Amino acid sequence: MAISHLIPTYKRQPIAFERGEGAWLFDSDGNRYLDALSGIAVNTLGHAHPALVEAIADQAKRLLHTSNLYEIDVQTRLADRLCDISGMDAVFFGNSGSEANEAAIKLARLHGHNRGIDTPVVVVMEGSFHGRTLAALAATGNASAQKGFEPMPEGFLRVPYGDFDAIAELTDDNIAAVLVEPIQGEGGVRVPPADFLAGVRKLCDERDWLMMVDEVQTGVGRSGHWFAHQAAGIKPDVMGLAKGLGGGVPIGAALVAGKATPLFGPGSHGSTFGGNPLACRAALAVLETIEADGLLAHVQAMGDSIRSQIEARVDGLDHVKDIRGAGLMIGIELAEPCAHLVDAAREQGILLNVTAGNVIRLLPPLIIGPAEVERLVDGVCYLIESVAAPTTNSTGSNKAS
Ligand SMILES: Cc1ncc(COP(=O)(O)O)c(C=O)c1O
Known part of the structure; x- marks a missing residue:
């Protein structure tokens, strides 16, 4: 070929x-x-799948794309539904997992600056994968994926995956957030110790760090829960989604809760395609079908x-x-x-x-x-x-x- x-x-x-x-x-x-x-x-x-095919075809006949300069009813409905099933407060839509993580990293930096930190740092894990755009790549724990693209954006501190003590022992005053996959996908389907996520949640609360989970691979039902972190009985401050959300139609999302919710405002982030009617209609059909079936x-x-x-x-x-x-x-x-x-x-x-x-x-x-x-x-x-x-x-x- x-x-x-x-x-x-x-x-x-x-x-x-x-x-x-x-x-x-x-x-x-x-x-x-x-x-x-x-x-x-x-x-x-x-x-x-008939439900997804029908939803996409019907939406394509009506409206593919307008712009985030206007209200988009189906985007609003998808955000409502995502917040219902996750307990999160609000959603920013992009088009991929990398973009979801870029949004998360930007949120971490805003949170850091709000706390008076000039050079905020995100704690990331060895063996992680967060995407190929530059900041997501810098967060990724895979030296061969980064090779040749140096200098990597700064502001990341790496610890072994699943090692709560390694995070608890960090003393850098610039830390603003922790970014973690609930189960590492590309890193080898690695499952952390049972109490790891709950421990990180508690630590983030104590130290005023954002807990940010990358559910790009684990989210939207794949783990048998809507979102894999739910098995640990916790709620993050930021969650990234993509992959399975649109069932094959590109869509990504960064969900925020609590203190992360007011960080983005008008003009602070954006995406031309993010959350367009076609992608949102497909994602709604995916969520509806997971529930109905x-x-x-x-x-x-x-x-x-x-x-x-x-x-x-x-x-x-x-x-x-x-x-x-x-x-x-x-x-x-x-x-x-x-x-x-x-x-x-x-x-x-x-x-x-x-x-x-x-x-x-x-x-x-x-x-x-x-x-x-x-x-x-x-x-x-x-x-x-x-x-x-x-x-x-x-x-x-x-x-x-
Ligand atoms: C956990 C995780 N985050 C982010 C990404 C990047 O997603 P995308 O390829 O949609 O940018 C991936 C892709 O494999 C992933 O598994």
Whole structure:
């Protein structure tokens, strides 16, 4: 497949899809693939979900875009709904996860300046991923993603992920906020200790720091809760969303609560496309469908089923180090690098991803059903038992028998 005029920022797999239906994608030869990646946690409702298709088509017929210079009814309704399910106070809409985090970082700086800090600092985590725009990249804990783009914007202080004491021991008077993923996605589906988020919340209150959660990957039902931090019984001051919110239509959001709410005012931030009628209508349809179809409970059930079945099947295999995650965000850590499993999986009709070098990452759509779960578990266990087994030394070309 010639891709002569695309800047090769992505190392693409040699396949293109023509259409999708539910949890399945179809290539031009009619081969079908079980989508256990969802466009990297985007296709919340799977592919071609009737409610989303109808909402987008109907909105496209009426109005695609006006401007944030005018009232946008569907944007207001989406903000109301997001605040209902999160307990947050207000929403700024952008178009991506990076933009959601840029907004969060700007809010942290405003909060710092309000406290009389000239050079506010945001505490960020090792292994984090917050996006590719410059400030989001500076917040990201991945040196290879930053390489070549120096100088990085200043104002970040990095600590090990999940290490409450490392944050509590910080003495820098310039700290204005903590930015944290409730579960690290790109960093390897890493789940922090059970009391970590609640501890950070308490510390932020004590020290007048904003607690900012990046729910770009974990949010909108993926963890089996609307938002993953809700499992810890806390409410952040700032929350970033994107990916799954529009079910495939680009939209991002920064939600604020409490002392973060009055920070942005007229002229302090903006986005031409942010919160346009099409994107907001799609996001409303996603939220309505998650609620109407009871998908949060479904995600918990399907996620538990996938994890427990894989655990039982791979029990005793030394090269499986850990199986972890929440809801339909599942990581299987192997002892060795296993990027070759992506090709091997695709060859047996499953689309998945490997992150952090040695973690098989499963992010199926929230609508995945029990029969598809069986197929996914069989496929993943085959990969673990055969293709990734230490003695196999596979190139990834094996086929399931
Ligand atoms: C937790 C998290 N934050 C931010 C981003 C960046 O989002 P986007 O690619 O939409 O800018 C990602 C993307 O993977 C992410 O996983």
